[in-house]
Amino acid sequence: MSLRRFPNASTVSSEVLGEKLCFPNGRQAQNRFLKAALTEILSTYVPDEPKKHGLPTDSILNIYDKWGHGKFGMILTSNVLVDPTNLEAAGNAIIYQEGESHERRALFTHWAKLMKQDGALAVMQLSHAGRQTPDYVNPTPWSASDIQLVSGVRYTTYGKPKPLSPEQVKTEVVDRFVYAAKYAYECGFDGIQLHAAHGYLLSQFTSPTTNKRTDKYGGTLENRQRVILEIYNAIRAEIPASTGFIVGIKTNSVEFQAEGTTLEQGKEMCRVYEENGFDFVELSGGTYEKLVFCHERESTKKREAFFLEFAEQIRPVFKKTIVYLTGGFRSVSAMVDAISSNVTQGIGLGRPITAEPDLPKKILEGLVPSAVQDQFNPNQITMTALASGTQMEQMGRTSVKSAGGDVMHQVSDFSCEKLVEKYIATVGAHLQQVSNDVNNGKRAKAVIVFD
Numbered sequence: 001m002s003l004r005r006f007p008n009a010s011t012v013s014s015e016v017l018g019e020k021l022c023f024p025n026g027r028q029a030q031n032r033f034l035k036a037a038l039t040e041i042l043s044t045y046v047p048d049e050p051k052k053h054g055l056p057t058d059s060i061l062n063i064y065d066k067w068g069h070g071k072f073g074m075i076l077t078s079n080v081l082v083d084p085t086n087l088e089a090a091g092n093a094i095i096y097q098e099g100e101s102h103e104r105r106a107l108f109t110h111w112a113k114l115m116k117q118d119g120a121l122a123v124m125q126l127s128h129a130g131r132q133t134p135d136y137v138n139p140t141p142w143s144a145s146d147i148q149l150v151s152g153v154r155y156t157t158y159g160k161p162k163p164l165s166p167e168q169v170k171t172e173v174v175d176r177f178v179y180a181a182k183y184a185y186e187c188g189f190d191g192i193q194l195h196a197a198h199g200y201l202l203s204q205f206t207s208p209t210t211n212k213r214t215d216k217y218g219g220t221l222e223n224r225q226r227v228i229l230e231i232y233n234a235i236r237a238e239i240p241a242s243t244g245f246i247v248g249i250k251t252n253s254v255e256f257q258a259e260g261t262t263l264e265q266g267k268e269m270c271r272v273y274e275e276n277g278f279d280f281v282e283l284s285g286g287t288y289e290k291l292v293f294c295h296e297r298e299s300t301k302k303r304e305a306f307f308l309e310f311a312e313q314i315r316p317v318f319k320k321t322i323v324y325l326t327g328g329f330r331s332v333s334a335m336v337d338a339i340s341s342n343v344t345q346g347i348g349l350g351r352p353i354t355a356e357p358d359l360p361k362k363i364l365e366g367l368v369p370s371a372v373q374d375q376f377n378p379n380q381i382t383m384t385a386l387a388s389g390t391q392m393e394q395m396g397r398t399s400v401k402s403a404g405g406d407v408m409h410q411v412s413d414f415s416c417e418k419l420v421e422k423y424i425a426t427v428g429a430h431l432q433q434v435s436n437d438v439n440n441g442k443r444a445k446a447v448i449v450f451d
């Protein structure tokens with residue numbers, strides 16, 4: 001298969017990307033690559049049967065078998081949800097007390113093992129969707145305040161959320177995150193990442209657009225960040241740093257929204273994470289109201305990373321906490337430049353690694369200068385996200401062994417224009433079906449199966 005690749009500004013050695021990273025708690029990542037969290041929406045959805053609800057499937061295990069052969073320094077899971085009624089989508093993996101079973105533990109334990117096959121750290125992203133819970137899952141999800149999400153992604157609608165009382169912040173949020181973190185630890189994961197970016201519940205607390213509270217969880221930035229520190233401290237009380245268990249966070253450098261989190265606030269939050277001993281911070285940006293998995297500014301295009309200019313401003317606050325930057329990296333030269341100029345220490349990759357699950361391995365071996373260049377319009381984020389979801393479904397069809405060792409077995413090559421045309425037509429038909437389903441009050445299929 002001949003894959004078309006992104007242009008590489010200059011031919012540089014990838015050596016710096018192979019350097020280790022040492023976390024404040026002493027753990028090391030074998031190199032600078034982070035597999036970013038990418039929701040697969042391929043776990044079970046059986047809300048009426050708690051023990052069967054939110055279980056990772058064979059598809060999920062096969063997907064991570066592929067990434068487990070990709071030579072990442074750290075692999076994040078997709079968002080694993082901590083509340084079975086506040087999901088990002090039907091098909092999320094879930095960890096919750098009511099769903100406790102040997103089967104669930106065995107599946108999560110196997111998941112961690114597959115992620116670590118070639119030396120990567122296995123880190124679980126924990127999330128609570130709050131008001132970004134689709135209304136077919138729950139018409140009255142939790143949130144910091146009762147601000148309803150109106151514009152959604154993937155033709156989804158959202159109900160008016162219920163504000164959590166201070167007591168419920170403890171029982172419905174803090175306790176659930178701590179339970180899931182302990183579960184991850186017991187299943188052999190090397191750490192967890194709190195998802196506090198992209199408009200999910202923890203960022204509903206930190207963002208002025210969604211937090212209108214007047215109690216100790218609202219108002220000042222210190223108050224808006226409080227729930228995150230309560231979760232962090234409660235996790236550390238159960239699993240101290242001396243265990244080597246890593247605790248990180250994904251946070252928005254900026255939201256690009258009126259009244260949204262500003263760069264100054266993003267920077268102050270990061271200073272607090274550093275001060276409190278977080279092992280790593282992954283910088284991202286945007287919310288469901290303003291998704292920014294593309295370039296907002298002309299000036300960042302050349303250097304590829306969408307949030308690079310913001311990361312540059314935030315970088316000085318990190319002394320011990322390791323910083324990863326995710327979004328937009330496509331060429332080795334831009335990755336090396338971001339690290340050599342010390343804007344970031346690690347490189348997060350999302351969509352490029354559904355096209356090519358072993359991209360880091362190839363880069364480190366000097367075999368490729370950049371990621372596969374798909375032929376979609378990069379500003380059509382929904383299209384590129386759907387394509388990534390499709391590629392993950394394809395990765396999930398076979399284990400590495402049954403694919404004869406080929407981690408790209410059955411993965412569509414979207415650098416081929418003809419295939420992209422065919423895919424866009426398939427998406428058109430899919431969206432028509434979604435629209436019909438939604439109008440008929442049915443839950444629409446999230447993943448497009450494509451051959």
Ligand SMILES: Cc1cc2nc3c(=O)[nH]c(=O)nc-3n(C[C@H](O)[C@H](O)[C@H](O)COP(=O)(O)O)c2cc1C
Binds near residue numbers: 036125
């Ligand atoms: C299909 C898809 C699913 C995603 N799911 C998650 C998720 O579960 N958690 C998360 O923090 N970010 C998620 N993201 C955002 C990615 O982690 C990443 O920040 C974004 O894709 C930008 O990186 P990229 O330009 O390398 O793709 C998702 C993105 C895509 C395209």
